[in-house]
Amino acid sequence: MTEHIPPSDDPRVAHELLITSTMPLVGHIVRETMGRVPSHVSRDDLTSAGLTALVQAAKAYDAERGVPFERYAATRIRGAILDELRSVDWASRSVRRRARDLEETRTRLTSALGRTPSVAEVASALGMSVEEVAANEDDVARAQILSLHGATTASLDELIPTRAPSPEALLEHQEKLVYLAEAIEELPERLRIVVQDYFFAERPMADIAAELGVTDSRISQMRAEALVLLRDALNSQLEPSLVQPVGKEGGCASRRRESYFAAVAARHAESARRGLTVVEASRGQYDEAG
Structure with a gap:
């Protein structure tokens, strides 16, 4: 536990000790988070965000407030990791919007034509090129991999329950x-x-x-x-x-x-x-x- 770190007269050394002794906490929080998010989320990106938050926490920590550093750092690390996940999830939200547009168009055309429409027909109905529709469907398919593994389509905030x-x-x-x-x-x-x-x-x-x-x-x-x-x-x-x-x-x-x-x-x-x-x-x- 970080509150048992031997004190040092050198502020720089004390600061470094605070960080190095608490680094395993970042790994623990990242492992805990990776078990609850889609497989495409990068462990390295979450670790980087967590370590950055740890360094910032060490700089801002005030021991006189009586809060153990590990508890304080854990809050900052989890917040940084959640921010990183949100930055990834903006794409997922836009993908889900495109998925709804594609699905509604395909359903409407299927009903009108009595068969599954071609990509060209879907593209024409949406005013897009075939390449754009194909690229959008690739994004949609990747976003739905999580569903194929039995998870939900909820946002990443909801995928990290307390x-x-x-x-x-x-x-x-x-x-x-x-x-x-x-x-x-x-x-x-x-x-x-x-x-x-x-x-x-x-x-x-x-x-x-x-x-x-x-x-x-x-x-x-x-x-x-x-x-x-x-x-x-x-x-x-x-x-x-x-x-x-x-x-x-x-x-x-x-x-x-x-x-x-x-x-x-x-x-x-x-x-x-x-x-x-x-x-x-x-x-x-x-x-x-x-």
Whole structure:
């Protein structure tokens, strides 16, 4: 504990001792934070922010206030790390806004055309180039990787709770993970390959496109289509009111979606009957991705 550091007559030495003796605290807070944020967040960036805050805390610390330095520094370090996360999350918020625009446009066109629109059609409807839509969908897909690992779409502030999740929240989280694994398994084969290879095996889009004999743009479209299906499949089981209709009621596209939702529900019922855990339910996709 830093309050037991031997005093030094040299202020510079005392200052350095205060910092070096408390550096492990930065590592502890960073490790604690990394367990609660998306995998794309850089550990090095958080560590750098934490160490900078530690140095600033040592400069500003006033022992006469009676607050132990470690407690004071921990508050400054956590604040700096949260600021760093917020600076990352601004992109996530803009990505989510673009995701809503793309989704609304794609849903509207699907309903009007009776089929999934092409990237060019979506681009034309939004007044964008095909390249801009593809780039936006790449950003959206990266932002949704967290969802594919069973987390929420909440902001990073909400992903760093001050209290442990309740048993009810843990059970709900577990159920969502199981449904997600089952929904991936029930995707049409080519969409399932795209999801498994892109998100779990982390293969480049160009490699997946070459394997399936399609263009990179088509892979981007398939990935977006799969994410919409996965979202709606989970909602169909957990929040039916959130499922948005696609195409004409009773039409071919609508029937395919309903058949897919029914398959996910049937697989989940079988998993529940057999008492499968989320790891067992998702073993197929992870094994294939590996």
